[in-house]
Structures are given as structure tokens and as C-alpha cells.
Amino acid sequence: MSETITLAIPSKGRLMEETERRLAAAGYKVARIGGARRYRGEVEGCPEIEIAFLSASEISRELGLGRVHVGVTGLDLIQETVPAWQEKIGRILPLGFGHADVVIAVPELWIDVATMEDLDDVAAGFLQRHGRRLRIATKYWNLTQRFLESHGIALYRIVESLGATEGAPAGGMADVIVDITSTGSTLKANHLKILDDGVILRSEACLVMSRRAPWSDATRRVAETLVDAVAQELNRNPAAEAAGSR
Amino acid sequence: MSLRPLFEEAGGHLLELPVLHAADPFLETAGEDIRRRMFVTEGPSGERLALRPDFTIPVCLHHLRSGTEAGRYFYEGVVFRRHDRGSAERAETGFEVIGEAERANVDAELLALAVEGVRRTGLGEMRLRIGDIGLFTALLAALELPLAWRQRFRRAFGDDRRIEALITRLEEPSASAPADLEPELERAADHENRDALTALLAERFEAQGYQAYASRAPEEIAARFLEQRALYETEIAPEKVAVLKAFLTLQASPQELAERLDEFGRRFGVDLQEPVARLERRLQKLERRASGLEVVFEAGFGRPLDYYTGLVFEIRDAATGRSAAGGGRYDRLLEMLGADRPIPAAGFTIDLGEARTFAGALGGVS
Numbered sequence: 001m002s003e004t005i006t007l008a009i010p011s012k013g014r015l016m017e018e019t020e021r022r023l024a025a026a027g028y029k030v031a032r033i034g035g036a037r038r039y040r041g042e043v044e045g046c047p048e049i050e051i052a053f054l055s056a057s058e059i060s061r062e063l064g065l066g067r068v069h070v071g072v073t074g075l076d077l078i079q080e081t082v083p084a085w086q087e088k089i090g091r092i093l094p095l096g097f098g099h100a101d102v103v104i105a106v107p108e109l110w111i112d113v114a115t116m117e118d119l120d121d122v123a124a125g126f127l128q129r130h131g132r133r134l135r136i137a138t139k140y141w142n143l144t145q146r147f148l149e150s151h152g153i154a155l156y157r158i159v160e161s162l163g164a165t166e167g168a169p170a171g172g173m174a175d176v177i178v179d180i181t182s183t184g185s186t187l188k189a190n191h192l193k194i195l196d197d198g199v200i201l202r203s204e205a206c207l208v209m210s211r212r213a214p215w216s217d218a219t220r221r222v223a224e225t226l227v228d229a230v231a232q233e234l235n236r237n238p239a240a241e242a243a244g245s246r
Numbered sequence: 247m248s249l250r251p252l253f254e255e256a257g258g259h260l261l262e263l264p265v266l267h268a269a270d271p272f273l274e275t276a277g278e279d280i281r282r283r284m285f286v287t288e289g290p291s292g293e294r295l296a297l298r299p300d301f302t303i304p305v306c307l308h309h310l311r312s313g314t315e316a317g318r319y320f321y322e323g324v325v326f327r328r329h330d331r332g333s334a335e336r337a338e339t340g341f342e343v344i345g346e347a348e349r350a351n352v353d354a355e356l357l358a359l360a361v362e363g364v365r366r367t368g369l370g371e372m373r374l375r376i377g378d379i380g381l382f383t384a385l386l387a388a389l390e391l392p393l394a395w396r397q398r399f400r401r402a403f404g405d406d407r408r409i410e411a412l413i414t415r416l417e418e419p420s421a422s423a424p425a426d427l428e429p430e431l432e433r434a435a436d437h438e439n440r441d442a443l444t445a446l447l448a449e450r451f452e453a454q455g456y457q458a459y460a461s462r463a464p465e466e467i468a469a470r471f472l473e474q475r476a477l478y479e480t481e482i483a484p485e486k487v488a489v490l491k492a493f494l495t496l497q498a499s500p501q502e503l504a505e506r507l508d509e510f511g512r513r514f515g516v517d518l519q520e521p522v523a524r525l526e527r528r529l530q531k532l533e534r535r536a537s538g539l540e541v542v543f544e545a546g547f548g549r550p551l552d553y554y555t556g557l558v559f560e561i562r563d564a565a566t567g568r569s570a571a572g573g574g575r576y577d578r579l580l581e582m583l584g585a586d587r588p589i590p591a592a593g594f595t596i597d598l599g600e601a602r603t604f605a606g607a608l609g610g611v612s
Contacts, residue, residue, distance in 0.1 A: 109450050110462065111427060111435075112471035117415075121394065121470075122462070124401050124552065127582065129466065133274055145282055152401075152408045154279035155552065172460030191454045 004048050005219045007226070008062055008071035011039070011053035015205060018097040019072045026233040028226065048222045057081060064088045066212025070223050076102050076180060076203035080140050090209040093231055096238060098205030100182040102143055104136075104198040107169050107176075108191050115196050116151040119176070123155050126175075137161040137174030140200075144178045147200045166190040249322075249363055249596075253341055256359055258320040263304045265324070269296035271303055275553060275582050283327045285334070297326035301340055302576070302593060306583050309344045316345030324601045335601035339363070340573075342593030344580070350527040352592055353557045353575060358531040360594040361539060364561050364570045367596060371564035373540045376529070377547030379403060380556045384521040385493055389486045392477050399490075404548035404558075409494065416487050435471065443468040489514045494546035500529045503543050528557055540564060553579040557592070571596040 009023075009030070010016045020030050029044045030051055041051030052068060059071040064082035072095070078085050106113050113119055123134040134156040138144050141158055148156065159174045166186050168174040178200065181187055187194065207230055209223055250260070269286050285297040298304055301321045309317050322339040341359060343352050357374070364372055382403055386396040395416070402408035427435060434443040447464035492514065498506040507522045525543075532541055549558050558574035573594025580589040 107451075107454075107456070107461075109447055109454070109456075109464075110467055111431060111447070112467050112474055117398075118474075120401070121398065124397065127274075127552075130461075133277065145278060149279060152405060152550070154277035154550070156278050157273060158278055158281075169461065170454065170456045172457035175461045191456075 003216070003218050003222075004050050005069035005213075005222050006050050006052050006067075007043075008052045008054050008059040008068040008073075009041075010056050010059065010072060015056060015072070015098055016053075018095070018205065022095055022097075022230060022233070025237065026226075026229040028229070048219070049226070060208075063208055063210040064212070066210050066214070068210065069213040069215070069219065070207065070209050070226065072205055072207055074098060074100070074203050075206050076100070076140070076143070076201055078206070078208060079201060080143050088210065088212050090211045091227055092209075093207040093227055093234075095205045095207055095230070096234060098203075100180045100203050101199050102140055102178065102180050102201040102203060103187075103194045104144075104147070104176060104178050104200060105166075105181075105187050105192040105194050108193040110193075113195070116153070116198065119195065120151060120153050123153055126155070133157045134176070135159050135174040136176050136178055137165050137168035138178035139165065140178050140180075143200050147178075166192060249320075249339055249366055252359070252362060252366060253320040256318065256341065256355070258318045258341055261305060261308060261319050261321045263298070263301065263308065263321060263323070265297055265326075266295045267298050267304055267307075269294040271307060271583055272296055272299060275303060275579060276551065283329075285326050285328070299327045300325055301338060301595065302342060302579070303583065305342045305593075306344065306580055306591065310580065310583060310585055314345070316343075318343050318346075322598075333600040337598035337601050338595050339598060340593060340595035342591065344591045344593075345589050347590055349556065349575065349577075349590055349592075350524060352590075353528040354531040356573060356592055356594055357528065357557075357559060360559070360561060360571050360573055360596070361532070363594075363596050365538070367570070367598065369561075369563055369570055371538050371540075372570065373542070373562045373564045374532075375547055375560050375562070376541065376543045377404070377545070377558045378521070378525050378543075378556060379548050379554055379558060381518065381521045381525055381545065382493075382548060384518055385490075385516060388516040388518065389489060391482065391486065392480060394473060394477055395482070401550060401552065403550060404546075405550045406546070408550070409546070413487060413491060416482050417484070435468075435475070438472055440465075440468050440472055443471070489516065496545035498543050500526075500532060500541050500543065503529070525557070549574065553577075553582055559594070569597060 009019045023030055028046060030041050031044055032041045034040060039053050041053060043049045043051065054062065056073045057077050059068065059073040060077035060081050062068045063071045063073065064085065078089055082088055106119070113122060126132070126134040136144060136156055137159045139160065139162055144158060159168070161168055165177050165179045167190060168177055169192065170190060177192065180203065184194065207227055209227065269284065272280055272284060280299060284299045287295050289295045305319050305321060320339065320341045323337065324335050325338050326334055328334050341356065343356065346352050361372070361374060383400055386399055398412055399409070402412055431446060434446045444464045447467055451464060493510065496506065496510060504522060504526055507518055511518045547558065553576045554574050555577040556575035559572070560569060561571040562569055571594055573592070575592040577588060577590050580591055
């Protein structure tokens with residue numbers, strides 16, 4: 001059994017459809033085992049690969065722990081949820097779909113705040129003015145901390161937000177937010193603006209190899225062949241997303 | 247050799263402090279940055295607790311709870327901080343003076359006490375590095391830099407990379423033109439009419455469903471917007487930037503300090519006599535104890551945390567460069583922790599090494 005690898009792919013929605021389409025184009029056609037419940041799958045004609053259907057955040061976690069060999073997940077989730085991800089994650093192949101940016105956004109009526117430097121000014125005076133530190137609502141603790149540290153900002157507090165983060169400033173739960181956005185329309189609808197230098201990460205769906213998985217020469221060959229095939233197909237046909245998107 | 251007699255002789259009371267503390271005071275004062283280094287857990291009713299990352303804040307909280315006017319405290323034990331390398335458990339001892347208004351005397355005494363304390367931990371050759379946030383802010387004021395710029399420099403003080411970035415910004419001011427506003431806001435801002443702009447912002451916030459008084463107020467936003475616009479239009483003379491740069495690289499021994507700073511003041515036409523005299527009073531007690539000790543004042547040495555206000559110092563092993571102690575004056579910390587008025591405070595911490603090799607420098611207290 002050590003000669004098989006586990007490939008984890010998203011279990012629903014557009015991410016799953018796009019992933020299966022990319023894999024099929026590269027010659028790996030995914031089939032489900034066990035009908036409608038379909039948590040396991042296989043690749044037609046390729047017994048060395050077992051498919052696990054998981055959520056994107058489970059996939060990044062399992063890659064970090066080395067319990068799956070290869071997986072499709074968002075770059076944002078890898079960088080946010082896998083501690084010391086550079087050590088645990090090997091090859092990363094961007095797949096050209098699932099584009100979204102992790103950004104820092106403030107109320108659009110903060111007309112005096114356009115850059116991280118402005119935010120630094122505001123954060124520094126916050127305690128004296130308001131009796132508390134600036135609050136940032138986000139589910140991206142690690143990305144937020146690293147980004148603000150890189151801008152020399154330490155005087156703030158994170159308020160954990162697991163949903164509807166964009167509503168936190170208007171509701172008085174936080175002053176600014178760090179969230180993921182693809183078109184920016186949700187931010188706009190909530191009267192928030194992205195700071196000029198406030199893009200923390202440009203994320204997209206990626207095919208990712210774990211460093212921590214139990215690799216053998218044989219399984220590594222299987223995985224490398226798979227990633228190479230998808231990469232070649234992407235090179236041949238980079239516009240495939242436009243054709244498949246709706 | 248034990249530090250306990252030394253600290254008792256200096257008038258200190260030994261505090262036995264708990265290892266677990268509410269996490270919030272650490273986060274509110276040192277900011278989110280410390281969270282990554284702290285070990286945070288939950289108490290029985292869901293409250294956030296932390297293994298103490300330092301002793302200073304617990305000592306300050308103890309002082310505030312005690313209700314006494316002034317106190318001298320010392321402590322010893324393990325602190326818990328995540329590091330990239332090495333153990334997360336380190337032993338520390340230290341001494342804090344809270345509520346004494348004789349700042350110069352207290353600072354001078356603490357410097358001497360820290361040096362003697364480090365010496366008694368067995369360090370023979372040490373290097374004492376001294377900085378003064380008060381001197382730097384006096385220079386910023388003497389240069390008549392706009393307030394917003396003074397605050398930026400103050401915040402970055404001690405972080406060379408950030409200071410450099412700020413100086414670059416001053417040298418290339420075109421980098422950040424203020425953004426254009428939409429017409430209605432622009433009309434209100436155009437007359438530099440803060441009230442009109444405030445009123446318009448307030449109206450918009452309400453229309454957008456923002457809770458009033460929950461975050462930044464329209465007055466604050468309007469005022470800072472107009473200030474920033476004015477700032478953009480003010481050119482900062484290149485000579486002032488040159489003075490700043492020259493100051494930040496200035497180094498001197500205590501003996502030559504007054505002369506060097508005097509010379510600096512005359513050369514660049516800034517009057518720093520008063521803050522320099524204040525700094526000199528703090529160094530008085532050091533010169534007599536000069537054996538095995540190299541003292542250097544570095545004008546650019548400071549700490550970016552906003553509760554430090556005056557003298558800062560650190561002691562390193564002269565041979566290896568290992569940090570052995572650090573301290574300074576933090577007159578703003580107690581107010582941040584809930585005091586209803588400013589309370590003068592200063593102190594230092596001596597590193598006693600990784601906790602597993604720690605034998606109890608106070609002489610078997612813990």
C-alpha cells in the first residue's frame with residue numbers, strides 16, 4: 001500500500017469542478033467510489049492514486065501534517081493555517097482559478113487613511129484617543145500579524161471573526177478588517193476601501209505537494225508525474241479557465 | 247553570588263508573582279505583536295490567560311492593586327516567550343521603582359544597580375549601551391518638525407529599518423500625494439473648514455449605518471485629513487533631515503558626552519543643553535564604577551514601544567555580545583494599565599539564562 005499516494009481535492013462547488021476539469025485535461029479522470037456520499041475516489045486507469053474529498057481548509061491542514069501527499073487548496077489557507085509552511089510544503093503549482101486577494105480594508109469615510117503608513121499613525125494614537133487599541137476583525141491571524149509586523153505596526157488587537165467580517169466596522173465590532181475578496185464588491189457594499197498598499201496576499205487555487213507525507217521513490221515519481229502533467233496542460237492551455245467559468 | 251542582599255539594600259521588596267495572568271494587559275500595552283511570543287490559554291470560565299512573558303507588567307499591576315504611592319520591587323523566576331531558537335523558558339530577575347518623582351536620581355541609581363547586579367551574576371567584562379528617548383524628542387521639537395512627523399519618528403525610534411524608511415520619505419516627498427476626494431467632500435475640505443467636513447462625514451457615517459461613537463469620530467478624521475494635506479504642502483528643509491541623520495549616528499562615552507553634544511548643537515544650530523544636562527545627571531553614578539565596564543551613549547538607541555519615555559539601556563557581555571540585562575524609564579505604562587494619573591516608573595531585568603540551568607540568583611527563593 002505504500003506505493004499509492006493520496007490526492008486531496010475540494011469536495012464541492014466551483015473549486016471541485018475546476019479541479020476535476022484541470023485533472024481530466026491532464027489525463028487524470030476522477031471517479032467517485034460509493035455513490036452520492038463520495039468521500040473517496042479514484043483515478044481511472046491509475047491505481048497508484050487515491051482521491052480524498054475534503055474541504056479546502058482541511059486539505060491545507062492535512063498537507064501540513066503530511067497525511068495527504070498532494071492536494072488542491074488556496075494559497076491563503078496554506079500560508080494562514082500551516083505553521084512554518086515553508087518547511088512543510090514542497091512544490092506549489094498555481095492552477096489559474098479561485099483567484100482572491102487577502103486585503104486590509106478600512107471604512108471608505110476614513111478619508112485621511114490611504115496607506116499602511118496612515119494606518120500606523122492612526123493605530124499609534126488610538127489608545128490615547130479611544131481608551132483601547134485599534135481593532136482588526138479577521139480570520140487570518142497569522143497573515144495579519146506578519147503583514148502588520150512587516151510595516152512596523154504592533155499596536156493593535158485582533159478580533160476573531162469567522163463570518164461576515166466585512167460587517168464588523170459598521171457594527172462597531174472592529175475598526176478595520178483583513179479579509180479575502182475576489183471582486184471587491186462585498187467590500188464596496190459595506191463601504192470599505194482597500195488600502196493602496198494593503199494587498200497582503202494574491203491567492204489562487206494551487207496543486208500542492210506535502211514535504212511531510214511518507215514519501216518513497218515510487219510514490220514521489222507518481223506525484224511528480226501528476227504535477228508535471230497538470231503543469232504542462234496549463235502551459236498548453238492557460239485560457240482554459242475562461243472557457244470553463246460561468 | 248546572590249542578588250537578594252543587593253536588591254534589599256536598594257530598598258526593594260521581594261514580590262512572589264503568579265505564573266498565570268490575564269492576557270489582556272500584555273496585549274493592550276505591548277500590542278498584538280507579543281501574542282505570537284506569548285503562551286495563551288483559557289481559564290475555567292473562558293477568560294484568556296497567559297504564562298507571564300515578563301515581570302514588569304505584573305509588578306505594575308501589583309503596585310496599582312496595592313494602592314500605595316510609591317514602591318520598590320524585585321522579583322525572580324521563569325518567564326515564557328516563544329523564540330526562534332532556544333528555550334521558551336528563561337529565568338529573569340529584576341528591579342522596578344514605581345511612583346518616585348526624582349527621576350534623574352532613580353535612573354542613576356538603577357543604572358548602577360543593574361551593572362552591579364549583572365556583575366554579581368558572574369559577568370566580568372560588560373558593555374553598557376545607553377539611549378535617551380527624551381533627548382531624541384527634544385531634538386525633534388528643536389527642529390520644529392510638524393507634529394505628525396515627530397510622532398512618526400518617535401514611534402520608529404530604536405528600529406533602524408523604520409527610521410531609515412522615514413528619512414527616505416522626507417528626502418523624496420513626492421512619493422505620497424494625497425488622494426483625490428469625490429466632489430462633495432472636496433468642496434467641504436477645500437475651504438479648510440473642519441466643521442463642514444466633520445458634519446458631512448457624520449452625515450455619511452449615519453447614512454451608511456455605522457454605529458456612532460464606536461470607532462474614529464468624524465472630527466478626528468476631518469482634523470487628520472486637513473493636517474495631512476497641510477503636511478504634504480509643507481516642505482521639510484533638507485538641512486533638518488541632515489541634522490537628524492547626523493544625530494542618529496552619534497556615539498560618545500559618558501566623559502565626552504557633554505562636549506560632543508554641545509559641539510553637535512553648535513554645529514547644527516539646535517539647543518539641546520537642557521536635555522543633555524538631564525542625561526548627564528543620570529550618568530553621574532556610573533563613572534566611579536568603570537572597571538570591567540565599557541559605557542557608550544548611542545543617540546539612535548531607543549525602543550519603539552510607546553510607553554518608554556526617557557532613559558533606556560542594555561548590558562551585554564563584552565566578549566560574546568550576549569544580552570545580559572535591559573531596562574529603562576516607562577512613565578506611560580501605568581496609565582495604560584489603568585492608573586488615573588501619570589505615575590513615574592523605571593526598572594530593569596537581568597537575564598539568568600535558560601530556565602533548566604537556572605539555580606536561583608536571589609539565593610534559593612524559587
